[in-house]
Amino acid sequence: MAQHYRITLLPGDGIGPEIMAVAVDVLKVVGEQLNITFEFTEALIGGAAIDATGEPLPAKTLEICRNSNAVLLAAIGGYKWDTLPRHLRPETGLLGLRAGLGLFANLRPATILPQLIDASSLKREVVEGVDIMVVRELTGGIYFGQPRGIFTTETGEKRGVNTMAYTEAEIDRIGRVAFEAARKRRKKLCSVDKSNVLEVSQLWRDRMTQLATEYPDVELSHLYVDNAAMQLLRAPKQFDTIVTGNLFGDILSDAAAMLTGSIGMLPSASLGEKEPGVFEPVHGSAPDIAGQDKANPLAQVLSAAMMLRYGLNQPTAADRIEQAVLKVLERGDRTGDIMSEGMNPLGCRAMGDALIQALSGS
Numbered sequence: 446m447a448q449h450y451r452i453t454l455l456p457g458d459g460i461g462p463e464i465m466a467v468a469v470d471v472l473k474v475v476g477e478q479l480n481i482t483f484e485f486t487e488a489l490i491g492g493a494a495i496d497a498t499g500e501p502l503p504a505k506t507l508e509i510c511r512n513s514n515a516v517l518l519a520a521i522g523g524y525k526w527d528t529l530p531r532h533l534r535p536e537t538g539l540l541g542l543r544a545g546l547g548l549f550a551n552l553r554p555a556t557i558l559p560q561l562i563d564a565s566s567l568k569r570e571v572v573e574g575v576d577i578m579v580v581r582e583l584t585g586g587i588y589f590g591q592p593r594g595i596f597t598t599e600t601g602e603k604r605g606v607n608t609m610a611y612t613e614a615e616i617d618r619i620g621r622v623a624f625e626a627a628r629k630r631r632k633k634l635c636s637v638d639k640s641n642v643l644e645v646s647q648l649w650r651d652r653m654t655q656l657a658t659e660y661p662d663v664e665l666s667h668l669y670v671d672n673a674a675m676q677l678l679r680a681p682k683q684f685d686t687i688v689t690g691n692l693f694g695d696i697l698s699d700a701a702a703m704l705t706g707s708i709g710m711l712p713s714a715s716l717g718e719k720e721p722g723v724f725e726p727v728h729g730s731a732p733d734i735a736g737q738d739k740a741n742p743l744a745q746v747l748s749a750a751m752m753l754r755y756g757l758n759q760p761t762a763a764d765r766i767e768q769a770v771l772k773v774l775e776r777g778d779r780t781g782d783i784m785s786e787g788m789n790p791l792g793c794r795a796m797g798d799a800l801i802q803a804l805s806g807s
């Protein structure tokens with residue numbers, strides 16, 4: 446029997462529409478091969494939504510997302526909207542989507558592909574074999590804590606305030622996702638905090654330590670965030686799964702991404718208690734190369750694979766897409782961001798065509 450899924454597409458801004466087009470083509474081909482049908486509905490988010498409706502996350506977009514099995518997002522933002530007030534910024538739309546769908550768990554794998562080792566700015570022996578999963582808390586911490594704002598003090602001076610706060614329940618639910626993820630990997634979990642300074646981190650560490658008793662097969666360790674940043678660059682292979690809060694996860698996932706050479710290769714999954722999850726590349730909208738057919742669509746395509754694996758429970762389809770990506774890289778096909786000597790330079794569309802060929806076994 447054919448399986449049918451409703452997918453919301455949020456192409457967003459910059460290179461978003463170009464890379465999304467490639468991912469959709471790839472999904473269609475894999476769907477045909479495996480008797481899976483997709484009903485795609487496109488909706489507005491970010492700058493594109495601001496231009497069309499005046500707000501970065503129109504209520505209609507959230508409703509379309511809620512009515513779907515999964516959401517595939519490309520990227521948001523651009524110079525044009527950078528000076529708008531905060532509530533009208535593209536980023537606010539993305540944060541609203543995460544909060545609106547209850548997506549508290551963000552999985553950001555950083556795996557170095559042997560074909561791209563020379564694209565990393567670190568030495569081959571340091572990064573060879575790196576395979577890290579960053580589990581970032583996504584709907585709490587300092588991104589959402591109250592009070593927040595820029596207030597005026599009694600002396601008339603302005604004071605900016607944000608609040609880093611986590612409840613036990615928030616820590617436990619992301620902790621469980623991380624322990625489960627580690628269990629499916631190499632059974633090592635490193636929890637990252639700043640408990641030498643912050644109370645919120647002390648609670649975080651206490652809860653993680655407590656949770657570990659439920660997962661005796663997983664080895665839990667703790668690092669302060671500053672040390673974790675250093676260790677990621679010094680000896681990244683010591684890490685398997687990392688769990689951390691919203692802000693630390695934002696920063697460490699970019700650092701982990703760069704170990705692999707190009708942030709243009711990395712997908713992510715944002716999951717809540719139930720459908721739909723949101724699947725998006727870790728990279729941004731790259732306004733400087735938008736519309737020029739230069740973008741690397743592989744992180745978007747790998748995000749579609751994560752959608753199949755984590756959102757729709759279609760691991761065979763996910764495997765096929767990931768294999769096709771490896772195959773084109775093996776053949777030497779490269780977009781500009783991952784180009785190295787002797788390889789075959791391709792634009793975004795041509796990379797899409799190469800993937801379709803690889804999928805079709807030709």
Ligand code: IPM
Nearest residue numbers: 522536537539540695698727
């Ligand atoms: C990310 C981004 C976002 C974040 C921005 C665009 C709001 O940096 O997904 O990592 O800070 O979470």
Ligand code: MG
Nearest residue numbers: 695696698699
């Ligand atoms: Mg970030």
